[in-house]
Structure formats: structure tokens, C-alpha cells
Amino acid sequence: MTSSKSYFTARESWRDWRIEAKQLINLARVSRGTRVLEIGCGGGGLLRLLRKRGANVIGVDTLDVALKLARERFAGEQGSKGAGENSPLLPSSSAPLLVQIAEDMGLPFADNSFDAILGQHVVEHLPDVDAALREWKRLLKSGGRIALATPNALYLDPAHFADADHTHIFSPHELSEAMMHAGLDVESCYTIFPFLTRTRVLRAFGVIAPSLFRRLPYFAERGRTIMIMARKP
Secondary structure (H helix, E strand, O other), X not given: OOOOHHHHHHHOOOXXXXXXXXXXXXXXXXXXXXXXXXXXXXXXXXXXXHHHOOOEEEEEEOOHHHHHHHHHHHOOOOOOOOOOOOOOOXXXXXXXXXXXXXXXXXXXXXXXXXXXXEEEOOHHHOOOHHHHHHHHHHHEEEEEEEEXXXXXXXXXXXXXXXXXOOOOOEOHHHHHHHHXXXXXXXEEEEEEOOOOOOOHHHHHHXXXXXXXXXXXXXXXXXXXXXXXXXEOO
């Protein structure tokens, strides 16, 4: 997996990244005062969008290069004091807290700490998805939501998201089953960015008009990205 600062900066300029990010925020029903944890926060792009909604946010990542970039970006912003401290405490303001975590350890937060947990292209990298989902469920308040974006195993051009660091690519049904097995109630699961041949123009159209293809049965489960939201009972 590419992990340079230039990669994290570039990906946030992609139209499909921005569409996914906005849909994650909407799926999780983030609003002012919502306490949100982003798993795999990268360079902090989604955290900035969440702060614009007025959310209180924390980002965690295993990659030091990603967290350094996020800290550089937030440096100098009002209320960003302490953004580089690895503290398990929740922030008392909208300032982002950035925490580096190990891949094989739980998250350093108390039970029932968050209203929402978001993950944009994270779950496909995890060696034990069931354990991760149960850990995230532990952190959610009752009624809290998990919203994820991840590649779709049913997409007709799997080479598009080939990555040696991917441990498993889910179909919508598989991911829904995993969520339910972890004790979560799946409330929304759909795909976006359909395969419209390898022609660049048609690929671009599939990104520009994701909502159109969601209403067409053939494309409903075959989009490149799965968008799923589940709630803690």
C-alpha cells in the first residue's frame, strides 16, 4: 500500500474520494456535537469535513507518516493544541485528537464513547474483521452508527483496487453478514461507481452520477465501492 504524504494529499483531491467521504458523513448522521472516531484517518481530510459539520473528532491510524501529515495540516488552527498527543481522553472541543495505534491492539478509549465510527477503505486491510467490528461496537453508544466504505468483490474490474495489503474484499452480502455477526443492525448497504466498460469517459460518468445507478437493478450490487451503515442496538 502506498503510504507517502503525496499519496494522502492526492487521494483527497479525487472526486470519488470526496463522494465517499460525504456519503459516510451522511450515513452516520453526523451533526454539530456528534462525537466521531475515524479509523484509518490518513492525512486528515475526512476529519476536516467532519469538523465542518461541527463534530468532535478523533482520528486513529497505524501509519506515522499519515499522522505527521494530519498534524502538520491542523497545526496553527484554533483549538488544535494537543493534537499530537497520544492520549486516550476524549477532546473537550472540536479540536482533532490524533492517536497512533498498533495493528494488533485494541483502541485506547472507554466503552460507549462515540456516537459514530467511520472507516474509508480500512476494513479490507484488517486480518480479523470480526474482532475489529466487535471492538468498534464496544466504543459506540447505544444507537451509535458505524459507516464504512470498502471495495466490492462483485465489481467487474477487480484489478482497479488490487493491493497486496488487502486481506479480504467483501461482497455487499458478506459485509452485511459480518456486521450482523458482530451484533450490529445493518440499516443501509448499497454500492456506488458502476463498471461501465474500461473507457475513461464512461468510468468518469459512473463517478459523476452515483445516485442514478443506485436505482438500476443491474448496477445496484456491482458498484466499485460498498457503502454500509450499521447501528448498535
